[in-house]
Amino acid sequence: MNTKSQISSWQLFSLLLVSRLLTTITFMPVLNLNIGNTDYIVSTALGGVLSILFFIPAFIYIKKNRGITEITDSISKKVTKAIAVIYALFFLMYIFSTLTRINLFVSAVVFPQRSTAVFMVLSIAAACYAASHGLEALGRTGSVTLLFFILSFIVILFSLRERFDFNNLSPALYDGIKPLGVLIWGTIMSTVEPAALMIILPKVSGRLMKSFVVWIICFISVASLIFLFLMSTLGEAALLQLFPFHSMAVLSQFGVFERMDALLIGTWIMSAFVKSSFLILIIADLLSESIKKVKRSTLIVFMFLIISAVILIESKSLMLFKANLSLILNSVLFLLFVVAIPAALLIIDRFRNRGEKE
Amino acid sequence: MFDFIKNDIDNITDPLGEEEPKLPLFDSLQMNISYLKMQFGESFDILYKQIKLDGTDICFVMADGMCENILVVEQVVKPIVNEKNFPLKNEKMLEYISKNVVAGIDQTKAETLQDAMANVLSGLVVLFVDGVNYCECFGVQGFPKRSIEDAISDKEEKGAHEGFTESFKDNVALLRRRIRTPVLKCEIIETGRTSKTRVCVCYMSDRAKRETVDDIKSKIKNAKLDTVLGSGYLRPFLDSKRFSFFSALGTTERPDVACAEMAEGRVLIIVDGTPFALIAPYLFSENFQTMDDYNFRPFYTTLIRVLKFASFFIAVFLPGLYIAICTFHQEIVPVSMIYDLAIQESITPFPVMLETIFIHFVYEIVREAGLRMPKSVGQTVGIVGALVIGDAAVTAGLVAAPMLIVVALSAITSFVVPHLYQPVAFLRFVFMVIGGTFGIYGIVIGATVLLVNICAANPYGVPLLSPLAPFSPGAMRDNFIRTTWLRLGKRELKIDKMEK
Structure with a gap:
């Protein structure tokens, strides 16, 4: 992988945190009916803690200070090309998943009476433009976006303080242990950011281990906190909303401003934009690893066409939409790309090193 | 990507092609002077004064108006003409003149005709001596220039009242x-x-x-x-x-x-x-x-800095946000206010976006007209523009009064940060179109693209958005806030510390 441009570990931390928090706030409880609202708070906290077990390969990569493509390079250039392509496809799937939720959100909440096609295509074009500026620019944008994200949530949560009521919380494990387990599993399976970290690692400078640990702590604490606010503000009604965080923001009031949902949606779209740009950039870098003759800018244009086409087709196909949000599919992808492949590569590398020494 | 909007400076072609080779000076004075006359043509301001000095032909060449006449006469011509004891002729004579006769003046030697001409045009007096293949140039420049005055575009209340000049x-x-x-x-x-x-x-x-x-x-x-x-x-x-x-x-x-x-x-x-x-x-x-x-006290400076940043955001985003709120997001403003806005906007014949773009367009025309006019006429243009656009347009029901407030506010705030006027004026129009088409969400995407655009600029290895991104805590003491000189003076704030 091209290691010329470098970002600091804190900038990567910002990008990954924005990415993960976006996944948190775009959750849709209607996909998991018959689960008590307190279980969401518990599952976010517990899921976050348990996900550390699945991040062991990522910890080893950080400790070795070598990315996935660096490990594959030491095995064979052909393996690097193959791994680069399959990881590119994985991140492409992940972009589809992110943009599918955004598309649904835009069509259901933002422009319910208009076609969202133009908006989505222009947003994807803007994300591709941002990706074309490279990792350094995105790293800096990510840190500013995180600042906006946190500030806007502070404003929204502050404006909701009077509606906060613990009585709105249902008893924990009211529906048994199984639904909680499903939620915990879902939380873990939607945390695919370590895969991006293992790919981008050669381009990061600074104390990455510390940043990664802080990232885990921040995502668990911030996500749990906003879930606590959500559930104690909306109560069981939160579980009947398509996008409960939006419904929560609708209730907020700050000074003369009646509703703060525009602020939340703005933050939401900004985060989605940064996340998509980051993923597009990673895919372009991975593909340029395999297809050396094609320029990164050409790949980005090519990706714009593919992503736009898929999102537009998907918005008209319920089957594709459901497949994209399927827990089973996401679980398989998570286990494969965050755990299995990185772990297998580490094992192969270890055996090779031992063989060479002998 | 988007190569077509890049400043591809490297590909700018040289309009004159390869530079002509420089010609060495001739030994003959007549040939040198003929070449100069051929090059300068009929230009009245190039003066040639040929005299015989101790039997040798010499010629002074200068550009009228580019030299200080008193210096030319008193420091160059008179000492040379009055000198009686020239030891030798030609080359030794020129050497003697430069070292002994006019030694008190800046001098430079030119060995090519192009350099000699460049010196004439720079206000030096060039002395040619027959039989010598170089010339001496004496620095007696004295072209007309503006005296040092107060900076016109960077006015300060308590700073020095000196500005750069054209010299x-x-x-x-x-x-x-x-x-x-x-x-x-x-x-x-x-x-x-x-x-x-x-x-x-x-x-x-x-x-x-x-x-x-x-x-x-x-x-x-x-x-x-x-x-x-x-x-x-x-x-x-x-x-x-x-x-x-x-x-x-x-x-x-x-x-x-x-x-x-x-x-x-x-x-x-x-x-x-x-x-x-x-x-x-x-x-x-x-x-x-x-x-x-x-020069001001830190707490006041901090307040002014916050106002400036707020003004920048108002200047860029306010008209776009106004359009977006009136068109898509009426719910975020208080009910009483939205009723007032709706009443005002309902009496105008145009959609809010068109109305806002039109008024801003007219404002830019008035501003541009006032800028290029003589001061007194410029003020008249401004007053007529304000009266016609402001009062008459509202009275005629062509423009809503709240929209005029938005235009006035964004116009005034754009002058708070004068260095950014050009991008602000352009971006204001961009965000008006985005706000009217996609609402606040379009503005958010546009603002993020703008943020990426700023973050991507990395001239001479220093990120344009530093010390904010990448974050440099040491430099923040003189950024959004300004700390006292007791703290600012402790450590040097150098640009290379912001490189990351």
Whole structure:
């Protein structure tokens, strides 16, 4: 992988945190009916803690200070090309998943009476433009976006303080242990950011281990906190909303401003934009690893066409939409790309090193 | 990606092709003078005075109006004409003149006809002697110039009332008077094939990065331009190559600001004939700083800085947000206010977006007309514009009164940060169109694209958005806030500390 441009570990931390928090706030409880609202708070906290077990390969990569493509390079250039392509496809799937939720959100909440096609295509074009500026620019944008994200949530949560009521919380494990387990599993399976970290690692400078640990702590604490606010503000009604965080923001009031949902949606779209740009950039870098003759800018244009086409087709196909949000599919992808492949590569590398020494 | 909007400076072709080779001076005085007359043609201001001195033909050549006449007569012509004891002729005579007769004046030797002509045009008196294949040039320049006055575009309340002038030598003197140290270097580079404009690169050698200085010098030298009549000509060669709404070069008309920038490790580019110095590298946040900030007390400066940042956001986003709120997001403003807005907007015949764009368009026309007119006429244009557009348009029901407030507010706030007027005026229109088409969400995406655009600019290795991104805590004491000199003076704030 091209290691010329470098970002600091804190900038990567910002990008990954924005990415993960976006996944948190775009959750849709209607996909998991018959689960008590307190279980969401518990599952976010517990899921976050348990996900550390699945991040062991990522910890080893950080400790070795070598990315996935660096490990594959030491095995064979052909393996690097193959791994680069399959990881590119994985991140492409992940972009589809992110943009599918955004598309649904835009069509259901933002422009319910208009076609969202133009908006989505222009947003994807803007994300591709941002990706074309490279990792350094995105790293800096990510840190500013995180600042906006946190500030806007502070404003929204502050404006909701009077509606906060613990009585709105249902008893924990009211529906048994199984639904909680499903939620915990879902939380873990939607945390695919370590895969991006293992790919981008050669381009990061600074104390990455510390940043990664802080990232885990921040995502668990911030996500749990906003879930606590959500559930104690909306109560069981939160579980009947398509996008409960939006419904929560609708209730907020700050000074003369009646509703703060525009602020939340703005933050939401900004985060989605940064996340998509980051993923597009990673895919372009991975593909340029395999297809050396094609320029990164050409790949980005090519990706714009593919992503736009898929999102537009998907918005008209319920089957594709459901497949994209399927827990089973996401679980398989998570286990494969965050755990299995990185772990297998580490094992192969270890055996090779031992063989060479002998 | 988007190569078509990149400033592809490297591909600018040289309008005159390859430079002509320089011709050495002839031994014969007549041939030299004939060549000069052929080149200068019928120009009335090129004066030739040929005399016989101790039996040898000599000729003074000068450009009328470019020399100080008294100096020419008293310091050059009279001593030479009155000198009786020339030991030898021709070459030895010229050597004797330069070393003994007019030794008190700046002198330079020219060995080619092109150099001799360049010196004549620069205001030097050039002395040709028959039988000598070089000439002596005496520095008696004295062209008409503006005296040092208050900076017109960078006015300060408590700062110095001195601004740069068109003469770069005076400008350098203004810098030297403030920084009396040998580490202040001022190097001259000539650029512009025809104009031969002198560009002075000033920096403090113990603070500016050598690579940055060399990079700037090489960019100026390699600028393939026929004429350079202002610092703006060199700007695209020195700015970021990747398209950015915000320039990576600053400008100042004030010597005190220029010195402060050099003290932080920046490089100053002063173009002869321009009262503005370019500053490289420049940070986005510096657009919000003035010299008065350091003369006022810190708490007041902090307040002013916050106001400036707020003004920038109002100037860029307010009209777009107004359109977005009126068109898509009526729910976020209080009910009573939205009723008032709806009543006002309902009596106008145009959609809010068209109305806002139209009024801003008219405002820009009035501003531009007032700017180029004589001062008294300019004021009249402004008053007529304000009355016609403001009062009459509202009375006639063409424009809603709240919209006029928005226009006035965004116009006034855009002058709070004058260095950013150009991008602000352009972006305002962009966000008006986005706000009217996609609402606040479109504006958010547009703002994020703008943020990426600023974050991507990395001129001379210093990110444009630093010290915010990448975050540099040490530099934040003089950014959104300004701390007291007791703290600012403790540690040097240098530009290379922001490189990441």
